[in-house]
Amino acid sequence: MDVREAQEVLKLYFGYDKFRPGQEDIISNVLAKRDTIVLMPTGGGKSVCYQVPGLVMPGLCVVVSPLIALMKDQVEALLGNGVNAGYLNSSQSSKEQQLIEQQCFDGRLKMLYVSPEKLLSAGFFSFLKRLEVNLFAIDEAHCISAWGHDFRPEYLQLKNLKIQFPEVPVIALTATADKLTQRDIQTQLYLQNPTVYSSSFDRPNIYLQVQPGQKRMEAILDFLEDRPFQPGIIYCLSRKATESLAQKLKEKGYNAEYYHAGLSAKDRDKVQERFLQDNLQIMCATIAFGMGIDKSNVRWVIHYNLPKNLESYYQEIGRAGRDGAAAEALLFHSLADVMTLRDIITQGDNKKDQALSLAKLDRMQQYAESTSCRRKTLMHYFGEEYPKDCGHCDVCDHPPVSFNGTELAQKILSAVARTKETIAPAQVVDILRGSRNQMSLAKGYDKLKTFGVGKDLPPLEWQRYIHQLINQGMLEVAYDEHGALKLTKGSQDILFNGKSVELVKFQAASPKEEKERAT
Numbered sequence: 001m002d003v004r005e006a007q008e009v010l011k012l013y014f015g016y017d018k019f020r021p022g023q024e025d026i027i028s029n030v031l032a033k034r035d036t037i038v039l040m041p042t043g044g045g046k047s048v049c050y051q052v053p054g055l056v057m058p059g060l061c062v063v064v065s066p067l068i069a070l071m072k073d074q075v076e077a078l079l080g081n082g083v084n085a086g087y088l089n090s091s092q093s094s095k096e097q098q099l100i101e102q103q104c105f106d107g108r109l110k111m112l113y114v115s116p117e118k119l120l121s122a123g124f125f126s127f128l129k130r131l132e133v134n135l136f137a138i139d140e141a142h143c144i145s146a147w148g149h150d151f152r153p154e155y156l157q158l159k160n161l162k163i164q165f166p167e168v169p170v171i172a173l174t175a176t177a178d179k180l181t182q183r184d185i186q187t188q189l190y191l192q193n194p195t196v197y198s199s200s201f202d203r204p205n206i207y208l209q210v211q212p213g214q215k216r217m218e219a220i221l222d223f224l225e226d227r228p229f230q231p232g233i234i235y236c237l238s239r240k241a242t243e244s245l246a247q248k249l250k251e252k253g254y255n256a257e258y259y260h261a262g263l264s265a266k267d268r269d270k271v272q273e274r275f276l277q278d279n280l281q282i283m284c285a286t287i288a289f290g291m292g293i294d295k296s297n298v299r300w301v302i303h304y305n306l307p308k309n310l311e312s313y314y315q316e317i318g319r320a321g322r323d324g325a326a327a328e329a330l331l332f333h334s335l336a337d338v339m340t341l342r343d344i345i346t347q348g349d350n351k352k353d354q355a356l357s358l359a360k361l362d363r364m365q366q367y368a369e370s371t372s373c374r375r376k377t378l379m380h381y382f383g384e385e386y387p388k389d390c391g392h393c394d395v396c397d398h399p400p401v402s403f404n405g406t407e408l409a410q411k412i413l414s415a416v417a418r419t420k421e422t423i424a425p426a427q428v429v430d431i432l433r434g435s436r437n438q439m440s441l442a443k444g445y446d447k448l449k450t451f452g453v454g455k456d457l458p459p460l461e462w463q464r465y466i467h468q469l470i471n472q473g474m475l476e477v478a479y480d481e482h483g484a485l486k487l488t489k490g491s492q493d494i495l496f497n498g499k500s501v502e503l504v505k506f507q508a509a510s511p512k513e514e515k516e517r518a519t
């Protein structure tokens with residue numbers, strides 16, 4: 001078995017002339033029957049890494065894949081390429097299943113996709129033992145890790161593969177790169193001294209930008225206006241938000257639909273198919289949409305709400321620009337989203353998981369509020385060296401200007417102090433700007449010395465400075481239902497010990513600049 005044979009298979013079944021960087025080494029490793037871990041970004045070409053060796057070796061390649069909807073697409077694509085492939089999962093009738101099983105016994109099937117549930121169901125291992133299995137491929141292998149996102153408890157049982165079939169090599173593939181997940185994949189699957197292939201996670205063709213979450217509907221309409229007919233995905237936190245957003249976009253004349261796990265399988269398939277066939281421009285979706293979707297011309301991904309961590313974020317924006325052409329990722333950031341996510345996380349039972357999830361959320365927030373190159377922040381998060389600024393993100397385009405913000409910080413902090421650390425950021429802004437609203441008057445805030453001392457700056461700007469102080473540890477958010485700001489040791493230094501603070505000048509990107517960049 002040599003690499004030439006692999007190349008012929010690549011050409012014959014997939015129509016490609018050459019391997020992408022990395023693929024060839026991975027395939028030789030698998031052909032040498034060694035366990036393999038592949039960390040490659042979405043769109044990197046992971047499927048070929050198990051499909052080609054599976055076809056080169058005699059016998060059957062068994063692919064474990066968590067998403068039933070996806071399985072069908074992959075099998076259909078393979079059949080279309082002349083590969084005898086099939087799948088087994090709970091959505092099939094027993095007759096359909098028998099048909100596939102018979103093809104396995106006959107030695108006709110080359111590629112068998114199974115759900116983890118099916119793989120672990122009674123009698124399935126003895127069924128496999130009667131076949132010549134040449135390779136186990138574990139797709140979306142990060143699902144085995146409780147540290148990451150998309151944890152699936154049944155994946156933990158996959159260790160039985162190595163116990164029951166010690167001779168059969170295993171290839172585990174994922175687009176999640178962090179070290180903890182990688183370690184979990186190796187130990188939980190009992191992989192024997194695996195070779196780890198990690199390709200760069202950088203997706204240089206995706207322009208990265210973050211905008212404040214206020215007025216996001218207007219911002220989205222502006223964005224869309226400049227990008228007529230470009231297909232894209234808008235991720236929302238709630239099912240309801242996907243529906244109302246799609247509705248609003250339709251009212252504005254856009255070809256938009258929504259997708260979430262509350263829809264029937266049939267309806268989901270239908271809208272997904274429309275999107276894949278380029279008959280739908282905009283998909284408003286929860287994170288239920290997208291895993292494994294093979295649509296190469298998605299031009300942009302918008303996050304209407306902040307995602308819960310950078311792993312999810314990177315995987316989701318990775319669905320843009322898989323064809324390598326210019327693409328964009330726009331993230332809306334608001335403190336309200338952070339609070340909502342905190343609530344969701346702290347509802348869980350496991351305190352250890354909570355702490356980790358909260359720490360990951362903090363990193364997500366830091367990214368959103370980053371005042372240095374965003375790609376650098378991301379690549380560092382995924383453990384990659386990234387010495388230079390990327391020149392292809394909003395921070396690189398609008399480098400922050402820092403100034404001595406001590407006086408501004410003092411105004412903010414004294415508003416917090418004088419209200420006895422009971423108020424949320426929005427109320428601090430109201431006090432500084434002297435807004436005579438019901439709350440201010442009822443609580444007598446208008447009598448405070450700080451009331452109205454910050455009329456000269458717009459609310460958004462004040463809010464950004466509050467965020468920066470939080471990021472610098474000079475304020476804390478009490479993660480209770482009020483989300484009140486609390487003073488820290490750092491705030492004391494500023495208020496009483498004459499410590500100075502550097503803040504980054506807030507600049508809203510003007511619509512004009514936006515337009516210039518888009519053309």
Ligand code: ADP
Binds near residue numbers: 019043046
């Ligand atoms: P992943 O599973 O890593 O997200 P896929 O396996 O779906 O990525 O591959 C992404 C795209 O790249 C697919 O359209 C696939 O056909 C294409 N592709 C994979 N390998 C090659 C190759 N060697 N040459 C050209 N295109 C390739």
Ligand code: ZN
Binds near residue numbers: 390
């Ligand atoms: Zn940059």
